[in-house]
Amino acid sequence: NAGVMQNPRHLxxxxxxxxxxxxxxxxxxxxxxxxxxxxxxxxxxxxYLQKENIIDESGMPKERFSAEFPKEGPSILRIQxxxxxxxxxxxxxxSPAGTPGGEQYFGPGTRLTVT
Amino acid sequence: xxxxxxxxxxxxxxxxxxxxxxxxxxxxxxxxxPWYKQELGKRPxxxxxxxxxxxxxxxxxxxxxxxxxxxxxxxxITETQPEDSAVYFCAASxxxxxxxxxxxxxxxxxxxx
Numbered sequence: 001n002a003g004v005m006q007n008p009r010h011l012x013x014x015x016x017x018x019x020x021x022x023x024x025x026x027x028x029x030x031x032x033x034x035x036x037x038x039x040x041x042x043x044x045x046x047x048y049l050q051k052e053n054i055i056d057e058s059g060m061p062k063e064r065f066s067a068e069f070p071k072e073g074p075s076i077l078r079i080q081x082x083x084x085x086x087x088x089x090x091x092x093x094x095s096p097a098g099t100p101g102g103e104q105y106f107g108p109g110t111r112l113t114v115t
Numbered sequence: 116x117x118x119x120x121x122x123x124x125x126x127x128x129x130x131x132x133x134x135x136x137x138x139x140x141x142x143x144x145x146x147x148x149p150w151y152k153q154e155l156g157k158r159p160x161x162x163x164x165x166x167x168x169x170x171x172x173x174x175x176x177x178x179x180x181x182x183x184x185x186x187x188x189x190x191x192i193t194e195t196q197p198e199d200s201a202v203y204f205c206a207a208s209x210x211x212x213x214x215x216x217x218x219x220x221x222x223x224x225x226x227x228x
Binding site for chain 2: 033041042048056059093104105106108109
């Protein structure tokens with residue numbers, strides 16, 4: 001059973017460009033969470049999704065950020081018009097159907113650098 | 116909403132010593148408390164968890180204790196080894212609904228050989 005997959009692992013964007021981060025949950029998992037981690041800081045919740053539904057996006061900035069988890073394919077976190085302050089590691093985590101809020105399994109993260 | 120406080124932020128021990136990391140939470144409805152280990156540049160990995168119906172859980176050199184009355188839980192690592200050096204995060208959540216886990220800010224554990 002493959003773990004949570006994220007790609008790309010590293011992404012460099014110039015200010016004003018768009019960044020697209022992808023997350024494929026573990027097989028059988030239908031809950032996806034996105035977190036942002038700044039250097040030497042904790043995990044900041046951004047958005048919680050189930051297939052075709054955004055359950056909670058309270059941690060996601062209203063401007064420039066969006067997320068989706070379509071019926072088919074990976075979950076995508078999209079950042080438009082990136083700024084230097086968006087540079088961070090973005091982790092997604094998945095949890096099994098039936099245990100929302102329970103154990104989460106993290107992907108390897110995407111390290112976004114905005115130049 | 117839930118608030119999780121984690122202490123200390125940095126912990127330095129000698130190899131073979133024990134290490135204890137403590138977390139407090141605010142929402143008495145929280146019933147699931149995982150601990151994650153994150154090595155430098157790597158993903159957080161679940162190392163142990165505890166649910167509110169038990170007071171202690173052990174797995175080899177690591178153990179977690181939970182005091183529901185006081186709303187705090189702790190991670191205990193015995194006989195520390197250099198490979199235990201990492202950042203450890205606690206979290207609190209409520210299972211079974213649309214609840215978001217709340218993480219502590221992390222503890223950087225350094226084990227000196």
